[in-house]
Amino acid sequence: MAGVLKSGIKNIIFDLGDVIIPIDLRGPIRNFAVLSGLSEDEVESLWREHGLTLQYETGLIDDAGFRQHVRQLLKNDTWADEVIDTAWNTVLLDLPIERVQRIQELHGQYRLFLLSNTSAIHIAKVNKIFAELGQPVLEDLFERVYYSYEVKLAKPSPEIYQYVLNTSGLKAEETLFLDDNPHNIRAAAELGIQAVQVQPPLTILDYLRDESTNEDVPHSS
Structure with a gap:
């Protein structure tokens, strides 16, 4: 080389x-699947359907908006910010x-x-x-x-x-x-x-x- x-x-x-x-691009999918009780395919489908990553990564929604979208999509409004952030950061x-x-x-x-x-x-x-x-x-x-x-x-x-x-x-x-x-x-x-x-x-x-x-x-x- x-x-x-x-x-x-x-x-x-x-x-x-x-x-x-x-x-590890699938790290967050795996972790949100475990947290929500959904399958990885279900979580991935919801993510793509709502374009959540693109919205967040292009500044259309801020940190608080992203976390709230996650709670709504995965139907759990009790997750603390730290829970969502930790799962999201498993990509690293x-x-x-x-x-x-x-x-x-x-x-x-x-x-x-x-x-x-x-x-x-x-x-x-x-x-x-x-x-x-x-x-x-x-x-x-x-x-x-x-x-x-x-x-x-x-x-x-x-x-x-x-x-x-x-x-x-x-x-x-x-x-x-x-x-x-x-x-x-x-x-x-x-x-x-x-x-x-x-x-x-x-x-x-x-x-x-x-x-x-x-x-x-x-x-x-």
Whole structure:
């Protein structure tokens, strides 16, 4: 696997889930199924029918609104906020500290950014995980963070990539974007961003190898 830190790259935009911190997308479904007594399929169907994740991650509803929607959908108005937050955050797995350390090594060599489809509850938990492990919170790790719920746009919408480029003064051809989702990669590449899909079992440690060992690689599309 050749690295992707090629000549001409000045900026790196990172996705969060499964790029920096591993995630289990079905974790919340499993946990809400246990809490509600419904099957995982029933919970997943309700989630999709009402578009709850997208509403929350694009800022159409806030934390309190999200929790209330969960109580209504799963027919339990007695759940405390902490119960819902804990189940929602089971999407987050253990943080490989070496990934954070590699990002820190890139400071001063590149302008570093984060672009994530996420929610405020998740970000609060991620920052708590980072702090407990003695690592800088996301807002300190990157020059600027872009959260979908704050900008009210979500990947793979072209508008969110253009927003990042415009507000941070980035040139697409000088910008590397690392994401695990092929749809997100394709959308970024169509704008001229040097988009590369992070595909397990490889991690950003494989893609962001020292430049002296890199070979040129084709862009994902």
